[in-house]
Structure formats: structure tokens, C-alpha cells
Amino acid sequence: MANPLSRLFDPVDADRDRVARKYQFTADSRAWIIPLALGVAGLLIGLVGAFGDHYSFWYSYLTAWVFCLSISIGALFFVMFQHVPRSKWVTAVRRFPEMLMANFWLLALLGLPIFLFGMHDLYHWTHAELYDPNHPDYDALVAGKQAYLNVPFFYARIVFYFAVWITVSTKLYRYSVQQDTEPRDDVGDDLRRVSAWGIPLVALATAFAGFDLIMSLDPHWFSTMFGVYFFAGGFLASIAAMTFMALAYRSAGMLSHEVGEEHYHDLGKYLFAFTVFWTYIAFSQYMLIWYGNLPEETVWFKHRLEHGWENVTTALIWFHFILPFFILIPRFTKRIVPILAVMCGWILVMHYIDLWWQIRPSLYVATHNDAYLDAAFIWTDFALWIGMVGLFVGATMWRASRHAITPYNDPYYAFSLRFQNV
Amino acid sequence: MAIPIIGNLLQARADQNVGLLAEFSNPGELVEAVEAVRREGYTRIDTFSPFPIHGMDHAMGLPPSKLGYIVIGGGLTGCALAFLMQWYMGAGPQIGGLWTELQSYALNISGKPLFAIEPSVPIAFELTILLSALGAVGGMLALNGLPKPYNPLFYSERFGRASDDGFFLHVAEADKQFDQTGTAAMLRANGALAVEYISHEGAYDVNEDGSLVQTAAAPEPAPRPAPAH
Numbered sequence: 001m002a003n004p005l006s007r008l009f010d011p012v013d014a015d016r017d018r019v020a021r022k023y024q025f026t027a028d029s030r031a032w033i034i035p036l037a038l039g040v041a042g043l044l045i046g047l048v049g050a051f052g053d054h055y056s057f058w059y060s061y062l063t064a065w066v067f068c069l070s071i072s073i074g075a076l077f078f079v080m081f082q083h084v085p086r087s088k089w090v091t092a093v094r095r096f097p098e099m100l101m102a103n104f105w106l107l108a109l110l111g112l113p114i115f116l117f118g119m120h121d122l123y124h125w126t127h128a129e130l131y132d133p134n135h136p137d138y139d140a141l142v143a144g145k146q147a148y149l150n151v152p153f154f155y156a157r158i159v160f161y162f163a164v165w166i167t168v169s170t171k172l173y174r175y176s177v178q179q180d181t182e183p184r185d186d187v188g189d190d191l192r193r194v195s196a197w198g199i200p201l202v203a204l205a206t207a208f209a210g211f212d213l214i215m216s217l218d219p220h221w222f223s224t225m226f227g228v229y230f231f232a233g234g235f236l237a238s239i240a241a242m243t244f245m246a247l248a249y250r251s252a253g254m255l256s257h258e259v260g261e262e263h264y265h266d267l268g269k270y271l272f273a274f275t276v277f278w279t280y281i282a283f284s285q286y287m288l289i290w291y292g293n294l295p296e297e298t299v300w301f302k303h304r305l306e307h308g309w310e311n312v313t314t315a316l317i318w319f320h321f322i323l324p325f326f327i328l329i330p331r332f333t334k335r336i337v338p339i340l341a342v343m344c345g346w347i348l349v350m351h352y353i354d355l356w357w358q359i360r361p362s363l364y365v366a367t368h369n370d371a372y373l374d375a376a377f378i379w380t381d382f383a384l385w386i387g388m389v390g391l392f393v394g395a396t397m398w399r400a401s402r403h404a405i406t407p408y409n410d411p412y413y414a415f416s417l418r419f420q421n422v
Numbered sequence: 423m424a425i426p427i428i429g430n431l432l433q434a435r436a437d438q439n440v441g442l443l444a445e446f447s448n449p450g451e452l453v454e455a456v457e458a459v460r461r462e463g464y465t466r467i468d469t470f471s472p473f474p475i476h477g478m479d480h481a482m483g484l485p486p487s488k489l490g491y492i493v494i495g496g497g498l499t500g501c502a503l504a505f506l507m508q509w510y511m512g513a514g515p516q517i518g519g520l521w522t523e524l525q526s527y528a529l530n531i532s533g534k535p536l537f538a539i540e541p542s543v544p545i546a547f548e549l550t551i552l553l554s555a556l557g558a559v560g561g562m563l564a565l566n567g568l569p570k571p572y573n574p575l576f577y578s579e580r581f582g583r584a585s586d587d588g589f590f591l592h593v594a595e596a597d598k599q600f601d602q603t604g605t606a607a608m609l610r611a612n613g614a615l616a617v618e619y620i621s622h623e624g625a626y627d628v629n630e631d632g633s634l635v636q637t638a639a640a641p642e643p644a645p646r647p648a649p650a651h
Binding site: 283286287290291293329330331420 | 476486490494532534540541543544
């Protein structure tokens with residue numbers, strides 16, 4: 001019988017042996033150890049930073065963690081968005097986002113240090129003196145938000161978010177994976193029903209997670225659009241991640257008859273569309289604040305338009321929007337594997353830079369320490385990013401090696417194999 | 423002056439539909455017939471069916487659509503026009519004359535610059551979409567040779583079924599290989615149920631021996647009323 005702990009990281013017992021060989025993960029079944037080892041090494045190296053500059057360490061840690069979290073959330077949304085309209089084309093590639101979205105227990109575990117040890121360094125609003133009218137550091141603006149920004153309520157919300165993500169993703173994962181070995185005709189109804197009530201709940205949890213995890217780093221600032229911005233970046237990155245998985249499986253000789261350029265083309269269209277969506281949301285947020293011109297709103301962008309951050313802002317416009325937009329427009333770039341693979345990696349890197357650009361400048365706001373004024377990509381950013389992504393990829397590969405890599409018993413599977421883009 | 427040009431254009435479009443019209447029993451036969459006809463070296467062919475047939479583009483040897491280039495051209499034009507318009511109306515050079523009125527939009531709104539990228543983007547976005555969409559619809563019509571108010575194919579009674587259950591292959595008389603009797607025999611050999619010859623004068627059934635039987639005639643033009651004095 002399976003180790004109960006393994007249920008956390010993979011809600012369904014391994015059924016690889018009952019799956020036809022052409023649907024198995026045929027790369028070395030221990031291949032997941034490589035990224036996992038890389039991840040542990042990265043985290044350990046990064047951990048050294050905690051004994052030096054612990055503020056920087058926590059900001060690096062949060063950025064890396066939110067990067068992985070946003071990809072799992074995006075993958076969960078993607079799966080739900082496909083089930084609700086009973087989309088057929090996606091079936092052959094649906095296992096990739098399903099593998100990505102099953103990572104929430106791992107992410108909860110990796111997030112635990114933030115909530116146990118990192119709160120004071122990360123979230124300035126946790127400092128008790130801000131709420132004391134007799135203290136010189138009393139902050140009327142933050143004190144006015146105490147009903148929402150207080151540690152017990154924050155913890156309760158985080159628990160609620162993870163409860164939602166884990167419940168919905170586990171149900172969808174379990175229905176889909178069990179269909180491989182115990183097929184039933186009405187699985188589509190279950191998947192669709194869970195997705196239908198899951199979308200509003202997950203949307204709520206995701207928007208408020210964006211407010212809590214990132215926006216509250218700068219507690220004076222607020223943007224009602226920030227939740228959508230958080231979703232947009234994560235959704236785009238998750239499409240890049242699942243497309244990259246599809247291409248990587250192909251180059252490792254798996255699913256060579258099942259997943260082809262018609263699927264790449266559709267995933268590429270998603271990648272293109274959500275590059276535009278991210279820009280639409282990011283710019284809408286910026287333009288409204290520019291037009292309103294209220295100091296408590298513009299200050300967030302002011303920090304990101306000076307001391308070197310203006311170069312990062314410009315880079316985001318060029319490399320997160322303009323270049324990917326024009327590269328992904330033509331039909332052929334979405335159907336040629338090397339180009340699409342490069343674009344997936346590119347988008348993932350830009351998503352990290354986008355999060356880093358959102359998170360890191362708040363460090364100066366919280367500490368007013370001039371050492372944090374200038375834009376600088378530091379070694380803990382890199383080590384912890386590699387570490388977190390290593391664990392994330394390792395867990396995903398481990399899960400893939402235990403099950404079929406495509407939902408071959410899904411009622412729509414046959415259709416998905418032969419559809420064509422007109 | 424414009425009327426004769428449009429008239430000639432529409433006449434040229436209608437001329438392309440003079441030729442042989444062959445009916446096939448199902449989409450699969452139509453695709454096979456198209457492949458066979460192309461192997462014979464015919465290039466000026468067209469097909470008509472009640473619904474899109476997968477693989478027909480490939481069978482007809484149609485190149486990828488040029489519509490995308492028209493759309494992106496429209497989009498980039500709209501984007502550039504929108505920025506130019508807003509810059510000129512808000513903060514452009516004072517040329518004077520006819521264009522002065524437009525520059526009345528140089529309004530100071532809570533101290534914001536007369537021209538800035540930020541508030542111009544929504545208008546640029548909308549005009550990009552507008553001209554892309556107009557380019558897509560207009561380009562689609564132009565590439566399809568539409569509008570075509572007069573099309574001789576409609577002389578054929580069978581042809582009405584192209585929007586119901588008929589599958590048709592048309593070989594234009596303008597094709598270099600076209601030979602009324604030979605082409606009709608070739609179409610029949612490839613499974614055509616019936617072959618018709620369509621001209622500006624009407625529709626004719628082409629019999630197996632190559633003889634023509636008129637089935638429909640173009641209507642006589644209505645007599646023009648005598649100009650009133």
C-alpha cells in the first residue's frame with residue numbers, strides 16, 4: 001500500500017504498470033531525482049543567504065515561491081477552462097497542466113517557512129508599532145487597514161486559499177487519472193461540474209492571494225486590478241510551462257503519434273493570446289493610476305521608474321510584450337518546435353522578472369535602507385529560484401512517472417488525436 | 423467615370439465563372455476529382471459545397487491565405503494613425519489654414535501634458551482593432567472576388583443545391599488546358615454525375631457524345647423606357 005505521505009504529492013496511487021507502454025513515461029523512471037537534487041542544492045545554497053542579509057533572503061524566497069505557485073494556479077485555471085465548455089482538442093495534452101496543478105501540497109510545504117519565520121521581514125504591516133498611536137512609527141494609513149491586514153486573519157485567508165486550490169485540483173486530478181484505469185462514461189459530467197463551481201472559488205482565492213502575498217508588501221499602496229494582474233502572469237506562465245512539457249516529452253520520444261504540431265499550434269495561440277492579455281491588464285492598471293495621479297497610487301510606479309528599475313520596466317515592455325507579440329503572430333512560429341520551445345522558456349523567464357519587479361522594490365519601501373534602493377539581481381534570487389523550480393519540476397516529473405502521460409481513456413481522446421486547425 | 427470601371431471589374435469577375443460545372447455525389451468524390459483534375463494540369467478550378475471540406479485547401483493546392491498580411495497592415499496603420507491624430511490634435515505644429523480647427527483639442531486637463539503616450543494607448547488600441555477588423559472583412563471579400571452581383575453559374579438549376587446537398591467542381595474556360603468536349607469527358611471519367619457548360623448565354627447540359635442541350639437561357643435585357651420629353 002502506498003505511503004500516506006506520498007498521497008500529498010500525488011493524490012492517486014501509482015498505476016503506471018496497468019497502462020499501455022505507449023502512454024507511459026518512458027524516460028528513466030528515476031529522472032525526477034536530477035531536478036529534485038538540483039532543487040535541494042539550490043535551496044541549501046540560498047539558505048546560506050538567510051544568515052547574512054535575511055531581508056534579501058526572504059524577498060528572494062517569496063519571489064521564487066510565488067513564481068511556482070502562480071504556475072500551478074494558472075494550470076488549475078487552464079484545466080477548468082477546458083472542462084466547462086467540454087473542449088475536445090485539449091484532451092491529448094491535458095495531462096501536462098494536470099501534473100502541474102497537483103503541486104499545491106508541495107507549495108504549501110515550501111510556503112510554510114514564509115508564514116512561520118519570514119512574516120516580520122517581508123510584511124511591514126506585521127510590525128506592532130505601526131498601530132500604536134503613541135509610537136513615533138505610528139502609521140495612520142496602515143492602522144486604518146488593521147481590520148484586514150492583521151496576522152491571524154492573514155493566516156486564515158492563506159489556509160482558505162490553499163484549501164480551495166487543493167480541494168478543486170485534487171478532485172479534477174483524481175477524476176482524470178482514475179479514468180485511465182477505471183473508465184466510466186460520465187466522467188466528463190463530474191469534471192465539468194467541479195470546474196463550474198471551482199472557477200469562481202479559485203478566482204476569488206487567486207485574486208486575494210495576489211493582494212495578500214504581493215500587494216501588501218507595500219501596504220500603503222492598493223490597486224483593485226492587482227488580483228487580475230497576478231492571474232494573468234501566472235496563467236501565461238503556466239501555458240508556457242505546459243507547452244514546454246509537451247515539446248520536451250516529444251523530444252524524449254514520448255507521445256510522438258499523439259501530440260503533434262496541431263496541438264503545438266493551439267497552445268501557441270494560447271501563449272500569444274495571453275501575452276496580449278497580460279499586457280492589457282498590466283497597462284490598464286498603469287494607465288488608470290497615471291490618469292488618476294493620486295500620490296498614494298503613483299508612488300508604487302515611481303519606485304519602479306528610478307534607481308535602475310526603469311530599465312527593468314522598459315525590459316518588461318519589450319521582452320514581455322512587444323517582441324513575443326510579433327514573434328508569436330505568424331502561423332509558422334507556433335508550429336516549429338525549436339521556435340516555440342525558445343518562446344516558452346523566454347516567457348517563463350520574463351514571468352520571473354515580472355514578479356521580481358513587483359516584489360523586490362518594496363524592500364526599500366519597508367526598510368528605507370539605501371542598500372536596497374538600486375535594482376540588483378542578487379545571488380539568492382538566482383539560487384532560490386533554481387532551487388524552488390528544481391523541486392517543482394522534480395515533483396511534477398515524479399508524478400508523471402507514476403501515471404499515464406495522456407488521458408487516453410477520456411471520451412474525447414480520439415477526437416483530440418485527429419483534429420486539425422483550419 | 424467610376425461606373426464603367428466597376429462595371430468592367432464585375433464583368434471580369436463574372437467571366438471567370440464561364441466554363442464547365444460538374445456535380446459529384448459526396449465530398450470525398452469531390453476531393454478525389456479535384457486531385458485528378460489538377461494532375462491533368464488544370465489550374466483555374468473552383469469548388470462549391472454546402473460546408474467546408476477538410477483537406478480541400480490542400481487538394482486544390484491553395485497557398486496559405488494572404489489575409490493575415492492585410493490584417494496586420496490594417497492594424498499597424500490604425501495604430502500609427504491614432505497616435506498621429508492625437509499628437510497632431512493635442513500638441514502638433516501650428517500650420518494654420520484648414521487644419522486649425524482640429525487643433526482646438528489642445529486642452530489642459532489637470533496639468534497633464536498635451537500629448538502623452540499613456541492616455542493615447544486606448545484610442546490607438548481601438549483603431550488598431552477597427553482597421554484590423556475592416557481589413558479582415560474587406561480583404562476577405564476582395565480575395566474571394568466579392569461582391570459578384572452577376573454570376574452566370576446561377577443559370578444552372580442544379581447549382582442551387584450547392585447550398586444544400588450538391589458538391590460541384592468548376593473548370594474555367596480561361597484555363598489553358600480547357601477543351602469543351604475533352605474536359606467534359608475527363609470530368610465524367612472522374613465520377614461526375616452531370617456536366618454542364620455555363621456561359622453568359624445560359625446553361626447547357628453536356629451529353630456523353632459532347633453535344634450541348636440548352637437548359638436555361640439568359641433573360642433578354644428589359645427594354646429601356648423611352649426618355650421623357
